[in-house]
Amino acid sequence: MSKFLNPFYYERPAGVPAHAAKLKSWVRVALRLDKKTVISVNDLACNQPHCPPRVTVILVLQKDGPARKFEIHKALLDTNEQDVLLAISGQSTAASSGETRN
Amino acid sequence: MLTGFLGSGKTTLLNELLASPRMRDTAIIVNEFGSISVDHDLIRKGSEQYILTSTGCLCCTASSDIRTSLYEMHEDRRQGEIPAYKRVIIETTGLADPTPIVNSLIPGGAPASSMGDHVVARAFRLANVIATFDVENGESALAEHFECWKQLAFADKIVLTKTDLASGAGWRETLRRINPSVTVLDRNSADFDRASLIETGAYSVSEKPEDVLGWLAMEQLEDPVAHNHAHDVNRHGEDIVAMSLYHDAPLDPHAVDMFLNVITAQSNSGLLRLKGMFALADDPSRPLVAHAIQHRLHPTVRLDYWPSIDVRSRVMIIGAKMPMDPIRDLFLSLKSKPSGRRTLGA
Numbered sequence: 284m285s286k287f288l289n290p291f292y293y294e295r296p297a298g299v300p301a302h303a304a305k306l307k308s309w310v311r312v313a314l315r316l317d318k319k320t321v322i323s324v325n326d327l328a329c330n331q332p333h334c335p336p337r338v339t340v341i342l343v344l345q346k347d348g349p350a351r352k353f354e355i356h357k358a359l360l361d362t363n364e365q366d367v368l369l370a371i372s373g374q375s376t377a378a379s380s381g382e383t384r385n
Numbered sequence: 386m387l388t389g390f391l392g393s394g395k396t397t398l399l400n401e402l403l404a405s406p407r408m409r410d411t412a413i414i415v416n417e418f419g420s421i422s423v424d425h426d427l428i429r430k431g432s433e434q435y436i437l438t439s440t441g442c443l444c445c446t447a448s449s450d451i452r453t454s455l456y457e458m459h460e461d462r463r464q465g466e467i468p469a470y471k472r473v474i475i476e477t478t479g480l481a482d483p484t485p486i487v488n489s490l491i492p493g494g495a496p497a498s499s500m501g502d503h504v505v506a507r508a509f510r511l512a513n514v515i516a517t518f519d520v521e522n523g524e525s526a527l528a529e530h531f532e533c534w535k536q537l538a539f540a541d542k543i544v545l546t547k548t549d550l551a552s553g554a555g556w557r558e559t560l561r562r563i564n565p566s567v568t569v570l571d572r573n574s575a576d577f578d579r580a581s582l583i584e585t586g587a588y589s590v591s592e593k594p595e596d597v598l599g600w601l602a603m604e605q606l607e608d609p610v611a612h613n614h615a616h617d618v619n620r621h622g623e624d625i626v627a628m629s630l631y632h633d634a635p636l637d638p639h640a641v642d643m644f645l646n647v648i649t650a651q652s653n654s655g656l657l658r659l660k661g662m663f664a665l666a667d668d669p670s671r672p673l674v675a676h677a678i679q680h681r682l683h684p685t686v687r688l689d690y691w692p693s694i695d696v697r698s699r700v701m702i703i704g705a706k707m708p709m710d711p712i713r714d715l716f717l718s719l720k721s722k723p724s725g726r727r728t729l730g731a
Contacts, residue, residue, distance in 0.1 A: 298528030300563050323599015326531040336624065342599050350602065359531060
């Protein structure tokens with residue numbers, strides 16, 4: 284249905300996917316990644332006593348080189364650009380990063 | 386695989402599919418979050434259809450669990466214990482993360498860890514993923530629950546439900562942004578062909594969003610969470626809780642009505658889903674079926690008879706950050722009350 288034809292049209296918010304898209308764009312800019320690089324965002328539960336209950340995991344899959352993984356110890360919807368930058372730089376105590384081969 | 390968030394109409398759609406003569410040779414695996422099965426009793430099973438119920442969320446258990454269920458089905462058929470089938474429909478829980486289930490059923494996914502896994506890989510092929518999406522409650526599900534996004538992103542076809550209760554305007558565009566290759570169908574559309582949902586090809590991730598590729602890649606990493614311990618088997622976190630409650634004796638109809646209304650009264654209580662069957666004192670042979678999705682209690686239905694030999698009242702409640710103890714206490718305090726007719730007749 285076209286928004287130009289329907290006066291009652293409104294675009295609904297996309298919630299979790301919209302925030303994940305923002306987070307991916309922050310990663311893409313910070314790491315200067317091209318559009319072909321796959322960035323995936325996951326929100327996982329962690330019930331270990333010393334960990335926060337939710338962890339956001341970012342996986343960067345590049346054609347050349349190993350997959351890169353960054354963690355933010357917050358639920359996805361609680362993350363902001365600063366969290367992403369700290370996770371990428373590995374400077375945050377609330378974030379960790381690493382490389383892995385899949 | 387039939388998936389979709391809590392209360393989005395998976396079982397209703399499944400029942401409609403099974404009503405078709407073309408689906409006669411179908412076996413069903415129903416997975417329910419929580420320790421009791423209510424949906425299993427509400428699926429209309431034909432004499433030539435076989436249902437295997439598994440409680441405990443498939444996505445939270447080892448990835449080979451779906452293979453275990455399929456292997457069990459395969460062996461039962463081989464030994465002639467169940468009717469022949471051409472296809473299997475796996476109905477996931479409403480909270481299921483499809484990633485480990487898909488990963489265990491596609492070529493190149495989770496490696497086989499047993500002879501049974503090899504048998505399953507030869508005998509079964511994931512054909513397609515169908516997701517139901519409730520246009521009435523879907524906005525909050527998609528806003529707050531990662532699993533809802535994943536279910537939609539993995540889908541080949543999304544079936545919009547409850548379009549008779551709320552407008553689906555705008556959702557097609559939103560869903561295609563999430564999953565550009567998906568086919569969006571309206572369950573209430575005059576031209577909705579349920580049979581078209583069933584395909585015989587092979588599920589492919591090649592046209593799925595990059596998120597799907599990433600989630601599958603993450604699934605295949607040895608350590609999905611990098612801080613030196615494996616990701617917990619409960620993907621939904623401790624804030625999502627399922628509680629199952631039983632009563633052996635028939636209950637006072639007014640007390641059940643009060644219980645359902647109290648549980649669903651507050652929109653911010655954290656209730657995600659309630660489903661139950663109740664034996665009522667006025668006619669215990671005709672169970673009352675109740676469904677609530679978030680705080681919306683759907684009109685209750687009185688069945689003509691119990692669908693299984695289990696005639697206990699039972700209710701399953703799933704909530705997020707929901708205080709379960711007061712609910713349990715309230716349910717257990719419900720008393721059986723002799724009906725007026727019985728009292729008069731005594």
